[in-house]
Amino acid sequence: xxxxxxxxxxxxxxxxxxxxxTAIEEENSDGDVKIxxxxxxxxxxxxxxxxxxxxxxxxxxxxxxxxxxxxxxMYVIGSLDVMLPSKSTTHNxxxxxxxxxxxxxxxxxxxxxxxxxxxxxLLFEYDPVNRVSRVNVPQGDLELISQRGxxxxxxxxxxxxxxxxxxxxxxxxxIKAIAGQMVFGRLETTAETLIESAKNVYRNVxxxxxxxxxxxxxxxxxxxxVNADKVLVKSENDFKVKAEKIHLG
Numbered sequence: 001x002x003x004x005x006x007x008x009x010x011x012x013x014x015x016x017x018x019x020x021x022t023a024i025e026e027e028n029s030d031g032d033v034k035i036x037x038x039x040x041x042x043x044x045x046x047x048x049x050x051x052x053x054x055x056x057x058x059x060x061x062x063x064x065x066x067x068x069x070x071x072x073x074m075y076v077i078g079s080l081d082v083m084l085p086s087k088s089t090t091h092n093x094x095x096x097x098x099x100x101x102x103x104x105x106x107x108x109x110x111x112x113x114x115x116x117x118x119x120x121x122l123l124f125e126y127d128p129v130n131r132v133s134r135v136n137v138p139q140g141d142l143e144l145i146s147q148r149g150x151x152x153x154x155x156x157x158x159x160x161x162x163x164x165x166x167x168x169x170x171x172x173x174x175i176k177a178i179a180g181q182m183v184f185g186r187l188e189t190t191a192e193t194l195i196e197s198a199k200n201v202y203r204n205v206x207x208x209x210x211x212x213x214x215x216x217x218x219x220x221x222x223x224x225x226v227n228a229d230k231v232l233v234k235s236e237n238d239f240k241v242k243a244e245k246i247h248l249g
Contacts, residue, residue, distance in 0.1 A: 018067040018162045020080055020138075021048075027058035033076060035066060048074035052134070053112045053127045055105055065122070065136055067162075078134050080122050 021037035024045070031050045036043060048066055050058060058064070063081045068074035095101035099118030105111065115124040121138040135142075144151055153159055203209075218224075233239070 016069055016162050017044075017074070019065070021064050021066045021076075023058055023060055023062045023064055023076075026060050033058050033064075035064065035074065035076065037066065044071070046071050046074045048076045050076045051130075052076065052078050052125070052132075053105075053110045053129060054079070055110070065134075078122055078125055078136060080136070080138060081120070 017037070017039065019037065021035040023033045024036050025034040027033045027050060032047050033050055034045065035048045036045050038044065046068075048068070058076070058079070062079060064076045065078040065080055066074055066076050092104045093101055094103075096118075100116065102113065102115045104113050111128055113126045113128075114122060117123055117138070122136050123138075124136070125134045127133075
């Protein structure tokens with residue numbers, strides 16, 4: 001892969017980007033292309049690997065659809081422009097009266113089926129060679145509605161969701177996994193009743209751990225141990241210690 005040149009804007013290691021970009025150079029012989037896109041008004045430049053079937057080298061200024069988890073791992077997964085087929089390519093086109101059309105691109109080694117809007121925007125592409133189906137919505141919203149049934153997503157490997165905001169509204173939420181990991185910059189949990197059950201619980205707090213409650217009750221079946229450099233216990237009223245034996249010192 002080509003060495004990545006200086007970026008116009010330096011970002012963190014993980015970008016998790018999925019969206020449009022522009023090829024600013026012609027595709028090279030390795031199937032790489034330099035792309036440019038914007039995040040929050042800041043311009044990004046990277047070298048991306050092209051993964052979709054095409055009839056000729058990707059040209060400069062072509063609008064493409066890209067996805068990636070880091071600035072060094074970007075992939076071009078589709079073209080948002082209608083790429084003219086080469087002379088060695090045969091294609092069949094079906095067009096509606098409004099201008100939307102479906103087109104079959106076929107060469108001696110590749111074959112793909114694409115559906116475009118009346119503005120020549122790529123909506124759907126099927127790559128039978130790599131067995132990949134892509135749905136693209138250039139503008140507007142995408143809704144999946146099942147008024148009297150279920151919606152199920154199944155994958156043999158990974159299901160990934162990328163978005164600026166993720167919102168879940170449900171009467172009941174159930175998550176089952178063998179192992180899990182959550183990473184947050186800030187996490188807030190609000191519940192009327194919170195019940196936690198675990199065999200072992202380990203919490204590591206680097207600075208302050210604070211609990212504010214109306215009443216606090218701790219039930220321990222066996223031993224209760226506190227190890228600290230300094231301990232301060234303060235009570236506004238009575239302070240009672242009840243035990244068969246009390247050892248001090």
